[in-house]
Amino acid sequence: MRVTEENVVQQLKLKNEESISYVLETYGGLLHAIIRKYLQGNELDVEECLADVLYKCNLEIQPPYNIGSLGDTAPTKPDGKGAEHNQ
Numbered sequence: 001m002r003v004t005e006e007n008v009v010q011q012l013k014l015k016n017e018e019s020i021s022y023v024l025e026t027y028g029g030l031l032h033a034i035i036r037k038y039l040q041g042n043e044l045d046v047e048e049c050l051a052d053v054l055y056k057c058n059l060e061i062q063p064p065y066n067i068g069s070l071g072d073t074a075p076t077k078p079d080g081k082g083a084e085h086n087q
Helices: 008-013 017-039 043-060
Strands: none
Touching: 008 017, 017 043
16 A cells, blocks of 8 residues: 555554655654754764664554454454453
């Protein structure tokens, strides 16, 4: 699916690899500037931090609880209960 401003969060949650590229292309300059402001180190440190931020975003963002046709089993929520407990 094509990643857009309207669906980027959803695509990140669905682990669409193109979503990280979209975030980098769209917000990479801003992220880079913010990191550079706080690190004030060499460019290699800034690039490494940016990579860590993107990696962490991809690693930590949770998939939606009701994923419908993407699978038979809904993922477990952080409280340990499945999606069926939402009803």
